[in-house]
Amino acid sequence: MVTVNLPLGVDELLDRERAHLHRLTPDQAARAVEDEGALLVDIRYGALRDRDGVIPGAVIVERNELEWRLDPHSAHRIPQATRHDLPVVVVCNEGYASSLAARSLQALGLRRATDLVGGFQGWAAAGLPVTPPVPGRPSVPHPSIAAIGDRPDSQ
Template sequence: MSGPRPVGIDELLERAREDLDRVEAAEAYEAAEAGRALLVDTRYAALRERDGVIPGALVVERNELEWRLDPHGSHRAPQATSHDLRIVVICNEGYASSLAALSLRQLGLHRATDLVGGFQAWKAAGFPVTAA
């Protein structure tokens, strides 16, 4: 029995990023401020409590992401209005968010991407963060 060649996580991440037009913190901030992007924080509660949150970002833990952002899903968030929505997925350091953005693209959310360096890059760049 022969199947597809196993792929390691580094290769999987590289493949995922080939299809994403990843954004830096400044671009994500400007797009969110102008209403051109929805920032989605997928970090787990302990990280949000430790480091804070991005004001206005939708918090959706990773295990619920596809259900909450599918515009046709029965459990969608009110912000999930269209497959044309520009979504910037944010994890802690910008690794898991790339895989999450790819998953959203597979659902038809063709403008989904992620934040290079994740929340830590946002915070280091001096963009707004509030206590969780």
């Protein structure tokens, strides 16, 4: 008998990867920040941040740089990425891409990485703090990122 492995669809992939996450609701994520010093990492692209605002205290890391910026062994890491047991909550717009991103961080050894159910939109709908966008002033990645040297995507 021949076994044929058919490719997964994105919904099946998402379900499979989420089975390995302890996803947090907005209220749980806010408590994790407060009680455990969890790091909120906003991976939304600039147009969404500029349209909807940002979560106060969240570190903005573009999705294409996430693994380089959060890996404690990377020369391109952000200052907060100092250990593999750091609780990290990845935030995308609605809570889909963040699940896959959190699993990628887990593959790097960040065992406490997870994501936010409902993403930024869920956070805002829960009435949690949001800094509104400033017209004419685009949001940018965390200021410490600019000082880290060559960007990984520029090579």
